[in-house]
Amino acid sequence: MSVDELSRAFRQHGRIVIVGASLAGLRAAETLREEGFTGSLTMIGDEPQEPYDRPPLSKQVLLGHMPADATPLPRRRALDAQWRLGVAATGLDLTGRQVRLADGEEVPFDRLLIATGTRARPWVKEAEADLDGVFVLRTSDDAARLNRRLTARPRRVLIVGAGFTGSEIASACRERGLEVTVAERGPAPLVGALGGVIGAVAAELQREHGVDLRCGITVTALEGDSAGRLTCAHLSDGTVLDVDVAVIALGAMRNTEWLAGSGVAAGPRGVACDAGCRAFDIHGIVTDDIFVAGDVARSPHPLFGYQFLSLEHWGNAVTQAEVAAHNMISSGPDRLPYLWVPAFWSAQFGVNIKSTGVPTMGDKLMITQGSLAEHRFTVAYGFQGRVIAAVAFDQARWLDFYRRLIETAAPFPLEFANVDRRPEGLRAVPSEFPDPSLPSHGPTVTLSGYSPSDRKVTFTPARM
Amino acid sequence: MTSGTLLRQITDYANRADPYPLYTELRRTPVARQDDGVYTVSTYWEILSLLHDPRLSSDLRNRVPQPGDALPLEEDPSLPVSFIRLDPPEHDRLRRLATRPFGPPKCPRRVFNMRGELTRMVSDLIDGFQGRNQVDIVDDFAYPFPVAVICKLLGVPRQDEARFHVWAEAIVAALDPNPAEGPAERQRASQQARSEMGRYLAELIEEHRHVPGDDMFSALATDHGPDGQMTPVELIATGVLLLIAGHETTVNLISNGMLTLLRHPDVLKRLRDDPGLAVPLVEELLRYEPPVQLLPQRTALDDIDIAGTVIPKGAPIWLVLASGNRDPKRFPDAERFEPERRDNQHLGFGSGIHYCFGAPLARLEAQLALTELARRLDNPQLVNDPPPYRRNPVLRGPRHLSVAFDDLLA
Ligand SMILES: Cc1cc2nc3c(=O)[nH]c(=O)nc-3n(C[C@H](O)[C@H](O)[C@H](O)COP(=O)(O)OP(=O)(O)OC[C@H]3O[C@@H](n4cnc5c(N)ncnc54)[C@H](O)[C@@H]3O)c2cc1C
Numbered sequence: 001m002s003v004d005e006l007s008r009a010f011r012q013h014g015r016i017v018i019v020g021a022s023l024a025g026l027r028a029a030e031t032l033r034e035e036g037f038t039g040s041l042t043m044i045g046d047e048p049q050e051p052y053d054r055p056p057l058s059k060q061v062l063l064g065h066m067p068a069d070a071t072p073l074p075r076r077r078a079l080d081a082q083w084r085l086g087v088a089a090t091g092l093d094l095t096g097r098q099v100r101l102a103d104g105e106e107v108p109f110d111r112l113l114i115a116t117g118t119r120a121r122p123w124v125k126e127a128e129a130d131l132d133g134v135f136v137l138r139t140s141d142d143a144a145r146l147n148r149r150l151t152a153r154p155r156r157v158l159i160v161g162a163g164f165t166g167s168e169i170a171s172a173c174r175e176r177g178l179e180v181t182v183a184e185r186g187p188a189p190l191v192g193a194l195g196g197v198i199g200a201v202a203a204e205l206q207r208e209h210g211v212d213l214r215c216g217i218t219v220t221a222l223e224g225d226s227a228g229r230l231t232c233a234h235l236s237d238g239t240v241l242d243v244d245v246a247v248i249a250l251g252a253m254r255n256t257e258w259l260a261g262s263g264v265a266a267g268p269r270g271v272a273c274d275a276g277c278r279a280f281d282i283h284g285i286v287t288d289d290i291f292v293a294g295d296v297a298r299s300p301h302p303l304f305g306y307q308f309l310s311l312e313h314w315g316n317a318v319t320q321a322e323v324a325a326h327n328m329i330s331s332g333p334d335r336l337p338y339l340w341v342p343a344f345w346s347a348q349f350g351v352n353i354k355s356t357g358v359p360t361m362g363d364k365l366m367i368t369q370g371s372l373a374e375h376r377f378t379v380a381y382g383f384q385g386r387v388i389a390a391v392a393f394d395q396a397r398w399l400d401f402y403r404r405l406i407e408t409a410a411p412f413p414l415e416f417a418n419v420d421r422r423p424e425g426l427r428a429v430p431s432e433f434p435d436p437s438l439p440s441h442g443p444t445v446t447l448s449g450y451s452p453s454d455r456k457v458t459f460t461p462a463r464m
Numbered sequence: 465m466t467s468g469t470l471l472r473q474i475t476d477y478a479n480r481a482d483p484y485p486l487y488t489e490l491r492r493t494p495v496a497r498q499d500d501g502v503y504t505v506s507t508y509w510e511i512l513s514l515l516h517d518p519r520l521s522s523d524l525r526n527r528v529p530q531p532g533d534a535l536p537l538e539e540d541p542s543l544p545v546s547f548i549r550l551d552p553p554e555h556d557r558l559r560r561l562a563t564r565p566f567g568p569p570k571c572p573r574r575v576f577n578m579r580g581e582l583t584r585m586v587s588d589l590i591d592g593f594q595g596r597n598q599v600d601i602v603d604d605f606a607y608p609f610p611v612a613v614i615c616k617l618l619g620v621p622r623q624d625e626a627r628f629h630v631w632a633e634a635i636v637a638a639l640d641p642n643p644a645e646g647p648a649e650r651q652r653a654s655q656q657a658r659s660e661m662g663r664y665l666a667e668l669i670e671e672h673r674h675v676p677g678d679d680m681f682s683a684l685a686t687d688h689g690p691d692g693q694m695t696p697v698e699l700i701a702t703g704v705l706l707l708i709a710g711h712e713t714t715v716n717l718i719s720n721g722m723l724t725l726l727r728h729p730d731v732l733k734r735l736r737d738d739p740g741l742a743v744p745l746v747e748e749l750l751r752y753e754p755p756v757q758l759l760p761q762r763t764a765l766d767d768i769d770i771a772g773t774v775i776p777k778g779a780p781i782w783l784v785l786a787s788g789n790r791d792p793k794r795f796p797d798a799e800r801f802e803p804e805r806r807d808n809q810h811l812g813f814g815s816g817i818h819y820c821f822g823a824p825l826a827r828l829e830a831q832l833a834l835t836e837l838a839r840r841l842d843n844p845q846l847v848n849d850p851p852p853y854r855r856n857p858v859l860r861g862p863r864h865l866s867v868a869f870d871d872l873l874a
Contacts, residue, residue: 418518420552
């Protein structure tokens with residue numbers, strides 16, 4: 001059979017298994033059907049629910065505006081799939097092409113998509129993590145439990161970690177009129193994602209909204225009473241805080257354990273794959289039939305020095321899943337590279353935050369529109385003389401423009417006149433990331449085109 | 465044909481009924497310098513990117529006067545400019561203030577809650593066709609409906625609606641950028657209408673301040689948010705803007721819509737059987753026959769390099785939305801009317817910070833209006849095709865739309 005015939009036969013009669021039945025898994029499945037895959041499709045997910053959406057969990061759900069089980073993902077089309085929900089995949093046999101399930105069953109496949117995402121990083125000390133009153137927030141069950149407890153009006157909520165999730169939870173608690181302490185090891189909230197300059201604005205926002213924000217502090221121990229109920233928390237500065245609820249918001253861990261020993265390049269940082277979403281094996285050779293998408297994937301991005309990026313963004317999960325699905329049923333030149341420019345949003349303390357590009361790569365920044373003082377601004381991040389990211393606080397409508405600047409490697413600092421340039425924006429200043437990891441000098445890569453099929457990468461070797 | 469004469473043809477009234485072949489021609493040069501120094505942008509992605517470009521100002525004070533610049537500077541010095549003609553941060557502040565009583569987060573259900581009332585207005589107007597076998601959809605329906613809606617929303621007493629018709633006509637006439645048609649006279653009429661309307665609104669708003677109702681003017685005059693309040697002058701300017709923009713565009717959306725449906729009787733029939741079709745249908749209308757054909761108000765604040773052309777600082781820019789909406793590089797089968805088109809991110813409401821303020825209301829009005837017209841007119845027929853058009857090439861739509869029908873259904 002020719003390659004074309006093989007690929008047509010696969011589209012008609014192939015067997016595809018998707019492990020991880022959430023955002024990335026569902027969107028991939030829909031894309032497969034949309035693009036004409038008529039073979040068998042199996043969806044394996046360890047959560048019992050139909051695929052649901054997570055962003056509302058830390059927003060509308062915690063505000064009590066929406067029940068935790070009311071965020072099912074809208075379906076784009078009928079799937080005609082076998083669903084294996086409530087059962088985890090526990091292993092992968094790469095040569096025998098089978099996925100092993102927790103119930104002992106084995107599911108054969110021709111092509112596999114790994115979309116197992118991440119889970120919340122639990123509190124380090126297990127006994128303390130088990131105290132009644134200690135929560136994490138990743139699943140709709142987590143959200144339902146936490147919401148129940150918040151509705152019972154605890155005296156004080158402690159949030160450990162002021163990244164996006166922690167800050168959103170703090171915001172929801174304040175909106176419900178609860179007393180909140182946020183403990184953050186770094187110098188400001190969001191500092192790991194957006195740097196110290198913007199982190200300072202986030203700190204102001206929190207304090208203005210009545211959060212008891214404590215930076216440069218770690219929580220050293222959680223303590224419970226004899227009944228196992230959380231009563232207080234010990235902080236690194238010696239303070240003891242009376243709290244009855246603590247939410248651990250220390251980031252996420254990638255769900256790759258089930259792939260241990262499979263021969264796929266999977267580890268704590270995710271499953272490495274090429275820009276076409278094909279997983280690498282442990283030798284670093286690309287597999288042809290194992291694909292990865294969503295929070296669990298790590299893939300090189302031409303625009304960002306071919307660094308392997310692992311992104312925990314909603315939009316990434318959707319777009320990467322679509323590309324992965326397309327590539328699963330395409331061959332050779334029909335395959336598409338995953339060239340999405342990272343983007344995410346957050347809503348907290350009445351502010352809509354949106355980001356494009358990779359702010360953490362930016363060593364400098366400048367306020368290009370609006371003003372920090374008003375908490376309404378657009379900030380551009382620069383890296384080695386080019387624009388690498390932009391973040392908007394309540395100014396989201398401009399971001400497309402900055403995305404194009406990132407895609408075309410526009411020079412930084414930005415020199416042009418624009419509609420809303422205030423004096424503070426005229427200079428580039430250090431962005432103040434706590435641990436700037438600066439990749440080495442490389443070639444300049446730019447993106448052009450709009451629709452996925454005419455997106456092109458242009459490669460200009462580094463100038464000496 | 466040079467693109468210079470092309471633009472003149474687009475604004476030429478003779479081509480009002482069908483400017484689309486000219487747009488096709490125009491798209492051959494996505495960004496084109498016209499003889500008078502205006503830069504036209506006619507392709508989808510380029511328009512979209514400029515609408516998000518902070519180097520593009522909506523404030524005419526940034527424009528370097530061009531020899532023969534076709535654009536009238538129709539601001540009344542006695543009135544402050546409305547936020548549609550302002551840039552951030554003033555634009556943002558005023559728009560935020562105007563949004564508070566209109567939409568989320570503070571009034572998320574304002575438009576939704578008008579549904580019942582809107583439905584009644586539509587029924588009443590159609591009931592008024594009783595005993596006739598021909599109506600003018602523009603004069604008898606598409607005009608009075610949005611006027612009544614916007615007056616109700618803002619808190620303008622019913623009996624004053626008629627005066628708005630006259631003022632709005634005069635103001636909108638002056639938006640016609642065609643230099644060949646006596647701008648000076650239109651300017652004067654527009655200015656007079658604006659100041660009369662301004663005086664009227666000043667009084668009206670004062671009344672609402674003392675005796676507030678459930679309307680937007682009352683809210684704007686009394687409500688205190690994080691941005692404070694509009695000054696009385698800002699309030700008047702906003703009032704004029706909302707009143708004009710709030711119905712001039714919807715009139716055309718409804719009449720263009722009805723015209724398109726009459727030209728596609730199969731779709732009209734489907735709408736009658738399935739009112740749910742109205743939602744995607746109205747989106748497709750906004751793409752296929754957008755009431756706002758082009759935005760002639762932007763100015764480059766810096767040299768802008770786009771699609772291989774540098775638009776110089778200070779140059780006037782016309783964004784030809786209606787042309788972008790039919791760009792085959794963005795919309796498959798772009799010249800076809802497909803009421804259930806998917807991925808329909810049209811430019812009918814613009815994009816970016818000046819994205820149509822009233823979009824949710826306009827959508828609802830058009831959906832209800834077209835569904836009811838489709839349901840109640842038995843065997844409707846277009847009397848003239850094409851119908852006579854209004855003069856304005858910017859806000860384009862039929863001046864009259866005579867429709868004959870066999871019977872009025874209950
Ligand atoms: C509270 C919260 C708020 C968020 N807010 C935002 C936001 O505002 N903006 C934004 O851009 N992003 C936000 N995100 C991130 C966004 O939700 C994720 O990027 C997205 O869910 C990733 O989708 P995914 O399908 O890759 O992974 P997941 O959603 O993590 O799905 C993976 C699925 O696989 C299952 N699974 C794991 N292991 C196995 C196994 N061995 N066998 C079977 N199934 C398995 C998991 O249980 C899960 O159902 C938020 C996330 C959370 C938790």
